Amino acid sequence: MDILNSLEWRYATKKFDPSKKLSNQQIETLKKAFNLTATSFGLQPIKMIVIQNKELQEKFVEHSYYQRQVADASHLLVLCIETDTPTSAIITYFDLEKEVRGVKEEVVSNFRKQLVDMYQNKSIEEKQLSATYQTYIALGNLMTVCAVEKIDACPFEGFIPEKIDELLNLKALNLKSVLMLPVGYRANDDVMSGMKKVRKPISETILEIL
Amino acid sequence: MDILNSLEWRYATKKFDPSKKLSNQQIETLKKAFNLTATSFGLQPIKMIVIQNKELQEKFVEHSYYQRQVADASHLLVLCIETDTPTSAIITYFDLEKEVRGVKEEVVSNFRKQLVDMYQNKSIEEKQLSATYQTYIALGNLMTVCAVEKIDACPFEGFIPEKIDELLNLKALNLKSVLMLPVGYRANDDVMSGMKKVRKPISETILEIL
Numbered sequence: 001m002d003i004l005n006s007l008e009w010r011y012a013t014k015k016f017d018p019s020k021k022l023s024n025q026q027i028e029t030l031k032k033a034f035n036l037t038a039t040s041f042g043l044q045p046i047k048m049i050v051i052q053n054k055e056l057q058e059k060f061v062e063h064s065y066y067q068r069q070v071a072d073a074s075h076l077l078v079l080c081i082e083t084d085t086p087t088s089a090i091i092t093y094f095d096l097e098k099e100v101r102g103v104k105e106e107v108v109s110n111f112r113k114q115l116v117d118m119y120q121n122k123s124i125e126e127k128q129l130s131a132t133y134q135t136y137i138a139l140g141n142l143m144t145v146c147a148v149e150k151i152d153a154c155p156f157e158g159f160i161p162e163k164i165d166e167l168l169n170l171k172a173l174n175l176k177s178v179l180m181l182p183v184g185y186r187a188n189d190d191v192m193s194g195m196k197k198v199r200k201p202i203s204e205t206i207l208e209i210l
Numbered sequence: 211m212d213i214l215n216s217l218e219w220r221y222a223t224k225k226f227d228p229s230k231k232l233s234n235q236q237i238e239t240l241k242k243a244f245n246l247t248a249t250s251f252g253l254q255p256i257k258m259i260v261i262q263n264k265e266l267q268e269k270f271v272e273h274s275y276y277q278r279q280v281a282d283a284s285h286l287l288v289l290c291i292e293t294d295t296p297t298s299a300i301i302t303y304f305d306l307e308k309e310v311r312g313v314k315e316e317v318v319s320n321f322r323k324q325l326v327d328m329y330q331n332k333s334i335e336e337k338q339l340s341a342t343y344q345t346y347i348a349l350g351n352l353m354t355v356c357a358v359e360k361i362d363a364c365p366f367e368g369f370i371p372e373k374i375d376e377l378l379n380l381k382a383l384n385l386k387s388v389l390m391l392p393v394g395y396r397a398n399d400d401v402m403s404g405m406k407k408v409r410k411p412i413s414e415t416i417l418e419i420l
Contacts, residue, residue, distance in 0.1 A: 004239060010248075031416050032217075032412065034415070038350075042408055048417075049416075049417045050419070101408065134346075139347055139350060141351070195311055198310050198311065205256070205257055206245070206257065206259075206260060
């Protein structure tokens with residue numbers, strides 16, 4: 001199936017089949033795909049929590065405006081930001097680059113200094129906003145990967161992050177939840193699955209300059 | 211090639227081959243993929259500008275911290291937000307849904323009212339931030355689609371949006387630039403193209419709860 005057919009096949013699944021589970025291999029694909037997401041300067045200030053625990057998933061429902069997908073999906077992915085991007089995170093990134101790519105200290109030192117200075121000038125709020133943007137890149141990547149892999153998914157902004165952070169004890173991990181993506185298989189009777197996509201004509205959403 | 215190999219193949223292209231052009235069919239794929247991007251409530255408060263004009267692309271260089279990719283790439287994609295999401299945009303969305311899906315007024319009226327109220331309670335800044343998030347979803351989607359289609363790309367936050375808005379006269383169109391994605395073919399001598407990816411181990415970026 002070509003990529004456009006995959007994107008057409010994808011839809012925000014309203015009702016999952018709670019009896020169907022994704023395979024370990026499918027979950028491994030999503031984990032690797034998340035980790036391969038491009039992030040600003042490669043710093044990866046984001047984390048993904050993969051939940052496969054019905055009892056816990058049920059507790060998400062009341063904090064998700066009673067949308068059942070969080071409980072009924074095979075797995076629930078929660079995309080989080082790290083609450084800070086300290087200088088040490090930047091140093092660690094360049095240490096990793098030196099190790100993985102075998103580049104020398106003098107190759108990275110100038111750019112590292114620039115980046116450290118740039119981040120030291122940002123407020124916590126600015127750093128969190130920048131990290132938040134990266135969770136949306138990951139969401140876009142994951143939804144497309146799911147479409148290619150024929151995994152049903154439903155992107156969620158509609159939940160109360162503070163409640164989810166409490167439920168998962170994220171404060172202790174210096175994390176904040178931003179987005180959720182229940183993944184699994186659509187229920188046979190999900191009325192949305194047969195619906196045509198609603199999209200503006202391309203002539204309205206795209207401008208071309210030749 | 212499977213999806214993970216595609217994501218491994220992808221990298222932030224540092225040097226494009228200015229002599230190589232993407233085909234019309236490739237550009238059509240990217241346009242359709244952009245339009246199929248999931249957006250919050252399906253409202254699509256974003257637009258993509260597709261530029262294939264070397265003279266114009268050269269003018270981007272000085273506003274992009276002198277990174278040549280914006281000029282050398284086959285095409286330059288600029289992802290923009292609409293500066294407002296007025297009630298009329300919400301009404302138009304539901305009119306389109308009724309038309310495309312053949313659903314009746316009484317099916318949509320409650321949810322439309324909820325959404326109109328929700329957006330009327332948002333400030334312009336909140337609406338712009340929400341739209342900005344959607345451009346990052348589109349970026350994540352487009353980068354993955356490019357990877358699958360073997361199109362080289364380089365995601366860009368590093369430019370001066372106000373200058374780009376001026377250059378493209380976006381204010382008159384009620385748009386603001388947020389992200390850029392030069393697309394095309396890597397140059398044979400792009401030193402970054404042979405580099406290993408730098409990524410934290412999955413054990414650090416992913417938590418699992420069973």
